Amino acid sequence: MGNAVVALALSVGDPSGIGPEIAIAAFLARGAAGLPPFYLLADPVLIASRARHLGVSLPMVETTPAQAAQVFAQALPIVPLAARSIDSPGRPDPANAAGTIEAIDRAVADCLVGDAAAVVTCPIAKKPLYDAGFRFPGHTEYLAHLAARHSGVEAMPVMMLAGPDLRTVPVTIHIALAEVPKALTIDLIVATARITAADLASRFGIARPRLAIAGLNPHAGEGGTMGLEDERIVRPAVDMLRAEGIDAFGPLPADTLFHARARAGYDVALCMYHDQALIPAKALAFDEAVNVTLGLPFIRTSPxxxxxxxxxxxxxxxxxxxxxxxxLARQLADTNTKAVAA
Structure with a gap:
């Protein structure tokens, strides 16, 4: 494509959710918000129907990924799906599952062949997908499956929440709190930290990322008086990372890890469970935080x-x-391109 701008691929998400309307709203605000060109993988009939339902005038055009950036200033570029969608706001329907999955599949395929600069995904809901036969735990695991299917290499996806003032990574994610101590291992912490450090360097342009490692227990276990996991699992993982040359430190008490002075001392906080990472990220920047999937052979962000x-x-x-x-997807794509060129 020479010097032509490669647009971002935006999958529509669950058509019954807010994905279609936030995609429409983002496009309509593109100039004032300084948005990069993107195209929407969706059923054009659905998008037109939702725009009418919302009472907004939406210029839109069916196009290809290669042509999307050229038409973005005038109309919302839509790369049409083969699957049709039912426009039923607020009422999830398993009949929409085929389109939801097709949009993700095609966004990833476009990115891997260079037709898209990055994958951005609108939210999906698991139940209507499960009702239609989808058997992956969620979005991230399915993206890892697609990466392996296309490249032949197994990927370990790492979830990062990135906001203006804080980045957090949960080492364990969608499991019950009671299961966390059993799932937490030295190897899991080390593997998560390695991927995080590598992607912060290659995609975020941070030459030597500083990783603050949160403890699992209150006061990071307080020397073993509040649980032994921090001394037996977290601390040895930190020692291994430091021996590899990764600037990691901890375990640190989570209750003092997220105030402004503490945040100035690290580039990312690795947390031991879901809410330990997501509560501070969302409290600080609920409307601005971005879900970034690290460890994949393509860039993926999501609201x-x-x-x-x-x-x-x-x-x-x-x-x-x-x-x-x-x-953020555009920024990461540009930084990654420069890193590869160097």
């Missing part, structure tokens, strides 16, 4: 919220997190 079926179709969904995800 840090769900399908919001309760407000779908009401015209009140804010596109802020999606716009932040689009801007």
């Amino acid at each position: 840090d919220h769900g399908t919001a079926f309760d407000i779908a179709g009401k015209g009140v969904a804010r596109p802020d997190s999606l716009m932040a995800a689009l801007r």
